[in-house]
Amino acid sequence: MLFLYNTLTRKKEIFKPVKDKKAGIYSCGPTVYSSAHLGNLRTYIFSDVLKRVLIYKGYKVKQVMNITDVGHLTSDADTGEDKVEKAAKKEKKTAWQIAKHYTKIFLNDTRKLNIIKPEIVAKATDQIKEDILLIKALEEKGFTYKTKDGLYFDTSKFKNYGALTGLSFSELKKNLKAGSRVEFSPEKKNITDFSLWKFSPPTKQRQMEWDSPWGKGFPGWHLECAVINLKYLGRAYNRSGFFPEKAQTIDIHTGGKDHINIHHSNEIAQAEAATGKKFVNFWLHGEFLVFKNLRMGKSEGNAVLIKDLEEKKYPPLAFRYLVLMNHYRKPLEFSWESLTGAKNALDNLYNFVLECQEDKKNKKAKKTSKTCAFLIKNLKKDFEAAINDDLNTPQALAVLWNLINSYSEAKKKSNWQKNINPKEIYKTILQFDKILGLRLNEVKPIKLPLEIKKIIKEREMLRKNKEWEKADRLRKAIENKDFFVQDTPEGTKIRIKNPSIRLWPKK
Numbered sequence: 001m002l003f004l005y006n007t008l009t010r011k012k013e014i015f016k017p018v019k020d021k022k023a024g025i026y027s028c029g030p031t032v033y034s035s036a037h038l039g040n041l042r043t044y045i046f047s048d049v050l051k052r053v054l055i056y057k058g059y060k061v062k063q064v065m066n067i068t069d070v071g072h073l074t075s076d077a078d079t080g081e082d083k084v085e086k087a088a089k090k091e092k093k094t095a096w097q098i099a100k101h102y103t104k105i106f107l108n109d110t111r112k113l114n115i116i117k118p119e120i121v122a123k124a125t126d127q128i129k130e131d132i133l134l135i136k137a138l139e140e141k142g143f144t145y146k147t148k149d150g151l152y153f154d155t156s157k158f159k160n161y162g163a164l165t166g167l168s169f170s171e172l173k174k175n176l177k178a179g180s181r182v183e184f185s186p187e188k189k190n191i192t193d194f195s196l197w198k199f200s201p202p203t204k205q206r207q208m209e210w211d212s213p214w215g216k217g218f219p220g221w222h223l224e225c226a227v228i229n230l231k232y233l234g235r236a237y238n239r240s241g242f243f244p245e246k247a248q249t250i251d252i253h254t255g256g257k258d259h260i261n262i263h264h265s266n267e268i269a270q271a272e273a274a275t276g277k278k279f280v281n282f283w284l285h286g287e288f289l290v291f292k293n294l295r296m297g298k299s300e301g302n303a304v305l306i307k308d309l310e311e312k313k314y315p316p317l318a319f320r321y322l323v324l325m326n327h328y329r330k331p332l333e334f335s336w337e338s339l340t341g342a343k344n345a346l347d348n349l350y351n352f353v354l355e356c357q358e359d360k361k362n363k364k365a366k367k368t369s370k371t372c373a374f375l376i377k378n379l380k381k382d383f384e385a386a387i388n389d390d391l392n393t394p395q396a397l398a399v400l401w402n403l404i405n406s407y408s409e410a411k412k413k414s415n416w417q418k419n420i421n422p423k424e425i426y427k428t429i430l431q432f433d434k435i436l437g438l439r440l441n442e443v444k445p446i447k448l449p450l451e452i453k454k455i456i457k458e459r460e461m462l463r464k465n466k467e468w469e470k471a472d473r474l475r476k477a478i479e480n481k482d483f484f485v486q487d488t489p490e491g492t493k494i495r496i497k498n499p500s501i502r503l504w505p506k507k
């Protein structure tokens with residue numbers, strides 16, 4: 001049984017899908033006005049692990065993610081400039097070009113982190129018709145009011161507004177007022193009210209704008225996520241229109257913790273006001289990435305990008321490994337030292353996989369012994385217990401290393417092939433990696449260059465003749481060529497340095 005921590009109920013609950021053996025996940029996507037930083041990407045690694053766990057457990061998973069290419073203003077309280085249009089001005093491109101450019105970078109970055117692409121990636125600008133239908137439904141039910149700059153959702157009309165935050169309506173309002181980043185527009189009835197449709201400014205020509213029954217303008221940021229959810233997972237839309245009464249509850253919604261108070265509370269308000277049904281069963285939130293004592297963020301000025309990792313010769317997967325070393329609901333302190341540690345661990349892991357591949361060819365390695373079967377059975381149980389406990393990846397990684405260490409220990413004994421079977425160990429590791437996503441299944445034996453092969457042979461001769469000093473010189477020569485030597489009871493083994501970089505050259 002899979003336990004997940006549900007922000008809505010503030011406890012770990014057993015995951016039960018709405019439909020047997022199917023799971024729907026909605027993940028709030030990026031606003032494509034600049035590159036996503038490692039703090040943003042941490043959240044997508046967490047939702048990727050969630051997805052992999054559900055697939056591992058036999059669910060048919062449908063994941064939907066939005067791309068915010070319009071409507072996200074510089075302040076979450078619906079004031080300020082549109083982030084995409086602002087970037088367009090700065091970079092002297094059109095808003096459409098900016099959105100396309102950063103969407104491509106985002107998808108490329110997630111690919112480098114081995115994040116499985118969501119089944120559906122939906123752009124906000126492709127939902128205008130659906131947006132208008134949802135707003136109309138809310139208008140008919142009396143949840144909206146008009147101001148000079150747009151059409152707003154009246155949060156005081158929605159019972160239980162802010163339930164996700166665990167705060168009462170009055171506490172929530174007080175809380176928002178205290179937050180200095182939120183400007184209170186005098187025309188809004190409540191500070192918690194938010195725009196459904198913003199009017200284009202009368203004096204300026206916007207690049208992205210559409211006609212609507214209320215006037216020319218663009219959809220609010222919170223609206224797009226409610227609409228995309230209801231369209232692709234809630235199945236409330238079809239060709240003839242919007243049918244809120246037909247909406248289905250969605251299994252899981254993921255996002256960063258910073259979205260609980262405003263963005264996700266507003267998504268719930270819009271969807272539930274329109275459909276009268278529970279919007280989402282499980283709300284899962286990832287914690288922040290902290291860098292130099294501050295939450296990593298663009299406005300904080302401490303953003304690190306995938307591009308920066310690559311420039312410093314870190315493979316992006318080292319960051320994935322670092323993220324897995326920490327539970328998603330705990331703040332993660334990022335530093336270059338911790339990233340180096342993660343990279344080294346990843347290198348050791350890849351070299352172990354290469355060793356296991358070699359051992360599989362060993363003719364003495366035969367059928368699985370009882371001890372080996374027992375070991376694997378127990379560790380598999382431990383691994384699954386870890387992931388079932390609210391995706392405890394640090395514990396799951398510990399189990400993986402436990403397996404590796406047990407294998408290495410067993411190999412120290414003579415006739416080790418009787419006790420442990422490299423084929424079974426290898427198979428188990430690849431199974432674990434279906435969840436960890438460290439691309440262990442893609443590790444292929446490396447062809448040694450002829451030059452290295454020659455040196456190895458020569459060195460073996462020297463060792464036979466006990467010419468240690470000369471042999472040592474050749475060992476250093478090998479090490480200068482990005483390989484290193486391990487002398488084992490079965491003879492000399494050559495391992496590669498930095499497999500995490502060498503196996504996957506930058507694409």
Ligand SMILES: [Zn+2]
Nearest residue numbers: 028029225263
């Ligand atoms: Zn969202």
